[in-house]
Amino acid sequence: MPNITNILKAEISRVARKEVRAEIETLKKATTGTERISRNSNTPGSPNAATTTAS
Template structure:
């Protein structure tokens, strides 16, 4: 006959496992509900941000990063595209370091902008906009003057 203490211990551990399993199931259900609620809140935040952007677009707002006022006092939005920067640099036939000299930043910064790892600040967007309108000859002239 088995030792009564061993039987008693095994029965206690079986009952304990059963109770723990029941508790965990309740926690799993609660966790699933919480994840669903978090996802719903994230969707709601995204929708509210879209609505805010639409309202700001229709009502007008103070210039923020990437927006400057032109000579007439109207806001000019400066957009940035890494692929456009890379294609303009290629069109001019310049290395990232030389293009960076035109803009007033390092070649590594140009490389990071083209890769999408970083974005230019408002003042740098203005410098990019000024360089965007020049051709290959004018770029070479500016680089010759700077050297």
């Protein structure tokens, strides 16, 4: 009969990895959205783009 401690440890590790993967996926999606907004706001002609004047 398998050791109950090892079974519980393996199950807890499996569930923890699953939770971490889900959290990382959420963070990746949020980061991608932020990067997309940031990139779009810095394009020339964008209302949010920094303007430079020639002196």
